[in-house]
Amino acid sequence: MNLNQFNINNFNDFGLNKELLKIIYNIGYKIPTEIQVRCIPAFLRGKDILAIAKTGSGKTASFVLPILNNIKINNDLQVLIITPTRELVIQIYNFFKLFINYFKKIKILSLYGGQNYNIEFNNLKNKPNIVIATPGRLLDHINRKTIYLTNIKILVIDEADEMLHMGFIKDVKIIIKNIKILHQTALFSATMSFHIYKITKNIMNNPEEIILNKNKINLNIVQYYCFINYKFKINTLMKFLETENFIRLIIFVKTKDFSLKLSSLLEKKGYLSSALNGDINQNLREKIILNFRNGLIKILVATDVASRGLDISDVNLIINYDLPYNINSYIHRIGRTGRANNIGKAILFLEKKDLKFLNLINKKFNNNIKRINIPNFNTLLDFRFNKILDLIKKNFYRNNLILNFYKSFLEKIINNLDNKEILDITLSLLILVYENNFSKISYKDLLKFK
Ligand code: ADP
Numbered sequence: 449m450n451l452n453q454f455n456i457n458n459f460n461d462f463g464l465n466k467e468l469l470k471i472i473y474n475i476g477y478k479i480p481t482e483i484q485v486r487c488i489p490a491f492l493r494g495k496d497i498l499a500i501a502k503t504g505s506g507k508t509a510s511f512v513l514p515i516l517n518n519i520k521i522n523n524d525l526q527v528l529i530i531t532p533t534r535e536l537v538i539q540i541y542n543f544f545k546l547f548i549n550y551f552k553k554i555k556i557l558s559l560y561g562g563q564n565y566n567i568e569f570n571n572l573k574n575k576p577n578i579v580i581a582t583p584g585r586l587l588d589h590i591n592r593k594t595i596y597l598t599n600i601k602i603l604v605i606d607e608a609d610e611m612l613h614m615g616f617i618k619d620v621k622i623i624i625k626n627i628k629i630l631h632q633t634a635l636f637s638a639t640m641s642f643h644i645y646k647i648t649k650n651i652m653n654n655p656e657e658i659i660l661n662k663n664k665i666n667l668n669i670v671q672y673y674c675f676i677n678y679k680f681k682i683n684t685l686m687k688f689l690e691t692e693n694f695i696r697l698i699i700f701v702k703t704k705d706f707s708l709k710l711s712s713l714l715e716k717k718g719y720l721s722s723a724l725n726g727d728i729n730q731n732l733r734e735k736i737i738l739n740f741r742n743g744l745i746k747i748l749v750a751t752d753v754a755s756r757g758l759d760i761s762d763v764n765l766i767i768n769y770d771l772p773y774n775i776n777s778y779i780h781r782i783g784r785t786g787r788a789n790n791i792g793k794a795i796l797f798l799e800k801k802d803l804k805f806l807n808l809i810n811k812k813f814n815n816n817i818k819r820i821n822i823p824n825f826n827t828l829l830d831f832r833f834n835k836i837l838d839l840i841k842k843n844f845y846r847n848n849l850i851l852n853f854y855k856s857f858l859e860k861i862i863n864n865l866d867n868k869e870i871l872d873i874t875l876s877l878l879i880l881v882y883e884n885n886f887s888k889i890s891y892k893d894l895l896k897f898k
């Protein structure tokens with residue numbers, strides 16, 4: 449990208465407030481992303497904006513920074529941001545919080561389903577300047593007359609194509625009707641269908657259309673697929689879990705029910721896993737995301753409620769266990785990895801009947817989706833052997849003699865998995881070596897793959 453084309457070399461060139469700049473650099477941002485270069489100047493000038501840029505390209509800061517720069521210190525509710533999921537409301541709220549701690553006079557509030565009403569009522573009485581909300585809960589407050597959108601000057605709709613789609617459009621229209629004065633509207637999304645694009649015309653006034661990489665893919669995500677008979681799906685998943693090197697993983701499934709089932713199965717297998725779906729109570733939902741962020745949970749088994757907008761560092765693998773509903777759902781699901789400049793991997797599970805979907809996304813992604821081999825018996829053994837060896841190395845790294853002994857011994861075990869006697873001795877030894885780290889479950893696993 450040639451930033452100079454827009455006379456922007458770094459964040460200093462936007463003419464933003466000095467305090468704001470300091471915080472941007474403190475957060476660790478060095479240069480603005482392309483969407484920020486294009487969006488921030490237009491936003492600062494008060495233009496209506498339609499911004500389409502790939503997942504993980506920094507759309508949030510594209511609206512948060514100009515909003516904070518332009519906001520007035522008074523008692524008016526000036527800015528409204530709406531977005532489809534509660535998790536996204538919280539995420540955007542927390543991003544604002546990084547700045548608001550320094551701009552102490554600006555008041556910001558989040559409104560979303562499942563949050564305690566009394567807290568929201570009290571906070572609304574406190575006259576927030578910025579509200580971030582899910583449409584349902586916001587409408588609820590409008591109807592209760594606990595919020596008035598009379599003075600809104602900026603409306604941001606994040607995940608705009610989803611918000612203008614069937615599920616939300618009715619609510620969004622009512623919300624917009626409640627904004628009386630002429631205001632600036634900015635829409636953000638990674639995807640946009642032609643049908644939705646047409647609707648955007650009705651809610652904006654001569655917008656600046658910033659459409660980047662319209663049909664291009666997020667090259668930071670390496671995409672794979674494999675065909676599996678549905679009977680072997682769980683078994684195959686287990687094999688990938690052993691052989692894939694993931695820090696944090698999201699497995700997308702179709703139903704809420706199955707998300708719970710699969711997650712508890714994974715927990716039984718010893719994985720730090722949790723389900724996330726729309727039926728889980730809000731406190732728990734928040735705790736799950738928090739634990740996933742801080743590493744207490746490594747695998748999230750989620751429905752599409754987690755497919756949009758979530759920005760969680762170190763999610764380096766996405767498994768589409770069940771087929772996404774459509775191409776956009778696929779794009780947003782895999783977009784939970786490969787964010788900012790990080791690299792991610794996505795694996796799509798397909799059944800023979802899903803060939804059509806594969807052809808569709810392959811067309812969209814210029815045939816960049818490659819076949820991945822399902823790990824076979826030998827691959828798994830190699831992984832186990834090396835894993836055990838690594839552990840032993842860690843425990844006995846000071847004594848090479850012991851290490852060499854274990855190495856040749858382990859080679860014998862791995863090559864003789866049929867021999868019951870050797871397995872029994874192995875189990876005793878492994879328990880001795882690992883103490884609590886080696887459970888009977890792992891032993892059974894070792895047997896299973898004979
Ligand atoms: P999008 O909404 O486009 O999917 P986000 O706004 O969630 O993407 O940003 C994705 C990640 O990139 C976030 O972790 C964010 O902090 C980071 N990011 C955004 N802008 C920059 C920047 N200029 N430099 C470095 N990292 C950035």
Ligand code: MG
Binds near residue numbers: 507508606757
């Ligand atoms: Mg986003």
